[in-house]
Amino acid sequence: MSTIKAVIPAAGLGTRFLPATKAMPKEMLPVVDKPAIQYVVEEAVEAGIDDILVIIGRNKNAISNHFDSVPELEVRLAEKGDQDRLQQVMESSDLADIHFVRQGEPKGLGHAVLRARSHVGDSSFAVLLGDDLIDERDPLLPAMIAAHERTGAAVIALMEVDPAHIQAYGVAAVDGADADGVVRVTGLVEKPAPEDAPSNLAVIGRYVLPASVFEVLERTRPGKGGEIQLTDALAELAAEEDGPGVVGVVFRGRRYDTGDRLEYIKAIVQLAVERDDLGPDLRPWLKSFAGRL
Numbered sequence: 001m002s003t004i005k006a007v008i009p010a011a012g013l014g015t016r017f018l019p020a021t022k023a024m025p026k027e028m029l030p031v032v033d034k035p036a037i038q039y040v041v042e043e044a045v046e047a048g049i050d051d052i053l054v055i056i057g058r059n060k061n062a063i064s065n066h067f068d069s070v071p072e073l074e075v076r077l078a079e080k081g082d083q084d085r086l087q088q089v090m091e092s093s094d095l096a097d098i099h100f101v102r103q104g105e106p107k108g109l110g111h112a113v114l115r116a117r118s119h120v121g122d123s124s125f126a127v128l129l130g131d132d133l134i135d136e137r138d139p140l141l142p143a144m145i146a147a148h149e150r151t152g153a154a155v156i157a158l159m160e161v162d163p164a165h166i167q168a169y170g171v172a173a174v175d176g177a178d179a180d181g182v183v184r185v186t187g188l189v190e191k192p193a194p195e196d197a198p199s200n201l202a203v204i205g206r207y208v209l210p211a212s213v214f215e216v217l218e219r220t221r222p223g224k225g226g227e228i229q230l231t232d233a234l235a236e237l238a239a240e241e242d243g244p245g246v247v248g249v250v251f252r253g254r255r256y257d258t259g260d261r262l263e264y265i266k267a268i269v270q271l272a273v274e275r276d277d278l279g280p281d282l283r284p285w286l287k288s289f290a291g292r293l
Helices: 036-046 061-066 071-080 083-093 109-114 141-151 163-168 213-219 230-239 261-273 279-291
Strands: 005-010 051-056 097-102 125-128 132-134 154-160 170-177 182-190 201-209 246-250 255-257
Touching (some): 036 125, 132 201, 141 154, 213 230, 230 246
Parallel strands (some): 005 125, 154 246
Antiparallel strands (some): 132 255
């Protein structure tokens, strides 16, 4: 599937990080020394995707600026002979062919995905949420693309979570697994109460979808929170008796939720301690600090 495109919804208000996100997009919050959304773009590129559409909203111009070239900065770094930082600055400008479209009013993830219809056309596409980071050492998207190519189904990423926290996620009801470990999804519920959850398999922010999902989203009415939920559209696809349905790839690798303040801090620490330039000094400091608590 060499022509698959990626869609990154990034039009949310980021209210959980106020006041930091009053003027800065939450997707631009730094995770160590790169904005969160750059990790997501890099993941798509590593999966072989070079055409990426970012759905942005008001006050999100910093995202498009980040992936644009900055000639005056590049010239200054070149004049100083700072080749390492020059390479880092230029890298984000050369990652992929990145496009932007405005969502206007944030009406939910389903509505954001629907805004990609004219860019995606009739092809299948991947959706990567900008605050869900997948560790580059545990690639997920290639397996999802392979599952879609093999089955023709919509593919969602699933992860086992503590039932006590299940109400924060869309949750899948599943039926068995094939030889590749891909499960058949029979139903989806958006943010259920723990006692109503059909399983402990939560939907995390990666999808590979057929273009037919757009027709379903067109008729999907606002659901949880008064928003058009992608989960509701996928539930309809899963219920279709004559269609390829929905399957899930269960992910057991490292994932970082940068949409939650505490998890965001944990993500920074976990990624920093494993870096060659930061880890050797950070690890002993963390041990010393923890010992004082």
